[in-house]
Amino acid sequence: MMKFELRLPVATIRLFVLIGVIACSPPVNAGELFVGAATVSITPDGPVSLTGQRHTRIAKKVESPCTATALAIETRDDDRSIDQVVFVSCDLVAIRGDGGLKNLVLAELGETLEGFSGEKLILNATHTHTAPTLIDGRYKLPETGVMLPKEYREFLVKRLAAIITEAWTKREPAQVAWGLGHAVIAQNRRAVYSDGTAQMYGATNSDKFRGLEGNEDHGVEILYFWNEKDELIATSINVACPSQEVGGRSAVNADFWHPVREALRKKYGEQLMVLAWTGAAGDQVSRLMYRKDAEERMRKLRGIDRLEELARRIVTTWEDVYQVVKADRRDDVLLEHQVKDVLLPYRKVTAQEAEQAAREVEKMTDPKEVWNRRWHGQVVERYETQRKELPNYEMELHAVRLGDVVVVTNDFELFTDFGVQIKARSPALQTFVIQLCGPGSYVPTTRAVAGGGYSAVAQSSVVGPDGAQVLVNETSVLIDSLWRPKQKVTLAAP
Structure with missing residues (x-):
């Protein structure tokens, strides 16, 4: 029998080897998951100026403490760090302050955290309107007897640096699960009238009322983290609503996130750290815009206050999702964190x-x-x-892929329509949008600008609808880049 010997060119052999390597190689960012978390009160001991309203308010009592919670996430390949992110959720109106709050925190940290990259730090605010003031000169304050914004910043920065250090140091092998629930927390807060105008918190019991202006997003995106002892050590809850149910009061108050944290930690242990992530919600509020009497009747029949009612809805959803996803945990996941400076045109x-x-x-x-x-x-x-000249607003955009989900950030009170656009275009299984990772200001839709009113006028808005579309596009492109195949490629020797 005649034997045939197949002889292929060296280049062809290399190609076959390359194809085999690509087909068999795992994604470059898959690795063992490590997580650490910590929390601290960011409420001062004495009287402090509150922000979130147009007039001066001095808080002399604490109804519920404002807190900050840090979550450090890292993936490793043996002893090699693959990627990382540190989230810090703060009960503040925004991430602002002379000198830039993030820059101040990084300066305080210095080089003390081995292996930590400062660019991977994300700060976000829950937008409670009963938190201390960060900006000097924002209000006319008494000369004595009250903590000044500069003093509060110094106090805050030290506490944030401390919990970042603690969370980073406490990293341990962990598991993660993600899930989606639904809870009615927000209503669109811009009432539209027969003459085409709109008003934030406008009256709806009028014959001129024609409806609420935009979308609402009732999805609740949730992450759960466990340690090797099977203890829940952290959870992130993303709700498209700012926490300002009691925003007009003159006392320190973390709003509805406080009873959420209290309820979850009471049932699942004090080791559980709860991060509050506010989704795209510049035109949303938890306060009632209509159907008020019926809502109030149900609340009174339950024997709870309005903050407890909102917390009840979030916690009920959290537990429902937990029961579904707790069996679908991952300890070897893809983590990729991209940071990009984007230029957004200022509103003219x-x-x-x-x-x-x-x-x-x-x-x-x-x-x-x-x-x-x-x-x-x-x-x-x-x-x-x-x-x-017409300058641009420079924004630090983060996109963090964790397994099948992605977390993206923006600096603003971003109207919900833009968050919906980002989620709809995303290839991720779930997309978490965190707003107020910077100094804030509203980003309204074209329809809102036409209707006018607070939150849509030039005074309220540094970036307008055109800039918002640039933000949506830049965010979508960055998310897409995290879903492109990334493989280890090694050429075999000829």
């Missing part, structure tokens, strides 16, 4: 808007009007700046 101020704002500034001679004077005055300043 019209001459008419600048003239109107200037007239408002002239009216304000009372020193107590410092917030309103600043609010209108920055519109005039922006108009003068754009006559010379």
